Amino acid sequence: MANNQQPIYIMPEGTERFLGRDALRMNIIAGKALAEIIRTTLGPKGMDKMLVDGFGDVVVTNDGATILKEMDIVHPTARMLVEIAKKQEDNVGDGTTTTVVLAGELLKKAEELLEMGIHQSSIVLGYRLALAKSIDILEDISIKASDKETLLKVAITAMTGKGSDNAKDSLAELIVDAVLNVEDDGSVDKDSINIQRISGGSVEDSYRVDGILIDKGKSDENMPAEVKDAKIALLKYPLEIKDLETDAKIDLTNPLQMQAFLDNEDEMIREMVDKIISSGANVLFCQKGIDDAAMHYLTKAGILAIKRTKKSDMKRLVKATGAEIVTNIDALSSEELGEAGIVYEKKIFDQKMVFVEELKNSKANSIVLRGSTKHVTGEIERALEDALGVVAATIEDDKVVIGGGAPEIEISKRLKEYGETIPGREQLAINSFANALEIVPRTLAENAGLDSINSIVDLIVAHEKSVNYGLDVFSGEIVDMKEKGVVEPQRVKKRAIQYATEATETILRIDDLVAARGSLESQGSDDDGMDNSGMPGTYNGMGQGGMPPMM
Known part of the structure; x- marks a missing residue:
């Protein structure tokens, strides 16, 4: 008897659906694309991005959180990475670029494992083991310190390369004094500190007020x-x-x-x-x-x-x-x-x-921030907010780590040793996780115009002597960053690794992508995020028709 049954539709006509490796590949491409966009802003020598909105307002910044907030991201996977960056910003106040760049590299390494025939489940399990071990290693190499001298170093490190270099010492003093003033039994209410920008004058004219300022x-x-x-x-x-x-x-x-x-x-x-x-x-x-x-x-x-x-x-x-x-x-x-x-x-x-x-x-504090133009004060304000977040995190956790890529290299080194003790395919995932962590010092070197391969090799060799060796991007040398005073809150690194890993796991577990027609289309932009006029377009990491560009 002939089968004359009509097909049954359970989704609206025109719905797009991508299964298995197609869905996974699309998501990985979108994540890597977003990471590449902001990667050049990482570190003291990171470059700036100029963002122009529909009204012609211009923002020039290398602050990852601001860039991601201002960009019109439409791809769902890329938006997931924007969300983890926001989570990092809310929790710590700094490290958003590191979080997204690390997530992009973890996806890149996972893609390499997938091409080798490793299943997503094995990769996810290996990444989870690597994350847990990374947190243990981070705890081991952290230093207990929340004295004023350390807080000043943390603030200066956070502001370096963010438009405030000429006055970072005096601005760090303002931030630390303000935070210490509102600190209560190891807890810091950041909302009690208000920053008011006033264009006209010099950054050195900035000062702190014990009270509240109303800009009217x-x-x-x-x-x-x-x-x-x-x-x-x-x-x-x-x-x-x-x-x-x-x-x-x-x-x-x-x-x-x-x-x-x-x-x-x-x-x-x-x-x-x-x-x-x-x-x-x-x-x-x-x-x-x-x-x-x-x-x-x-x-x-x-x-x-x-x-x-x-x-x-x-x-x-x-x-x-x-x-x-x-x-x-x-x-x-x-x-x-x-x-x-x-x-x-x-x-x-x-x-x-x-x-x-x-x-x-009340212990409410305000900082009067001076600067020559609104663009200058806007960028310095973002640097001060980053410094405010990291100083508060340092007081609350009483733990710091050495900067300059030192933690990532040390964690990577010990993870590879740990991976040798894990049988099965998870060992490959752990090693890939360890290699992915090297993206931070590698990017610091590249953005400073240095040879990234030589820098990574020199760092690995130096870590046989001490965990404090990092990359000084200004001299190009591998030096003891503790002596240089380059320190960061442990929470910045800890949360960056955690959030990047969590986002990567979520993306790797997706094997089915269902979307209404048009929701994944490129909206007229090419694969490099540029429209036909050569201006930045709305980027979704996709080729025409919502399909990934052919490699």
Whole structure:
């Protein structure tokens, strides 16, 4: 009997599906492509990337987290690597480029094993064994230290090559002092440290303030420029009459009705201001707008008011002053007010700012960052944020490792010895993992214009003597990096290896890729991420039609 059954579709028409090695190969290519894009930014001599968004705004940086955030990544596998970079940034504050570059190299080594006929399961198991051993080795070579001298070295190492070289010593001092000031029993609240950029001037003019800076001036010129023994109200409610609906209509037949309408609005504004005055507040931070009439009455009452305060600044003020954010002005009372010894307005270059200082129950700090242009201050701010993260991690963990590629070489060396004790195909995966770790010192050498092969060989030989030998990219020599003062938090290396391995395992375990038609297409870009005009395009690591480029 003839089989006349119609085919059964379980997915929408036009759905693309790639199975087995095709799916795996596509994902590996995408991961390697992303790693290659940011690899040239790694290290003190890494190059910068210029990123231009759709509005023409330009960002010039070699900060991996910023580059990945600004790029329009569409391939799902590449986006997974962006996620682990964000995880690294949130957890440590530095090492995002290392994480992605290492993940790309682990995928490259896995691809070589796949071509040898090794199954993904064996590779994943070998990588897991290598990861566990790597963490043990990292613990063994770590140094316990969180004194101020070490913290300064950690901060300087994090900022080197990130646009702040001319003033990295003084900036490191600012960061370390700020972190030590907010440190509480080995824990650091990084949100209590605020960095405010002000273009105009020199980086050396930057300084630290014990308090909070708000990058806005007072709402009215006639308001007091300084208030001592400040009672601070934080208002989310706008001090203005809500706009009428667009289709509302009011019929006013004579001037008296118009005046009555205006008087009623004025009375409503007056009542709102009276509630602020009766609460005892003499400083007001409003997250919304403030009506001109309200500013007039606040000025008459001697209240310093700042309108359209950023949400992030409102949160800092809550923590620093003890005030509560009031969402309904009727609920405002003296119990919701915060306190500060002094609140004042100060003009720095051409920007007015409000300072909140002498905080009784807070260690909040702010750093006024100066620079010639917004691009300069933007890049230095990113360097300071990296330094802030690594200094905090060093205090919390009390462990550092030597920089200059020293940890990766030592872990690689010991992993190869460990691999000899593991039978089966997992041994090959462990050795591949060990070789992948060498991508960090190799990239440092390449970005410094050095011979990467000679540098790796010299490092391996030097590690027969001491684990402290690393690559000095400025001299091109293999030196004792501990004596050079190049140190990094253990957490940076630990998390980078962990996150890169986890992402690689996830990618290797995928053997089926199902996507709606068009979701994997190249959107008109060539295999090198360039469109036909020669400008950077949206890169997904794929060839035309969502298929990987033929090798």
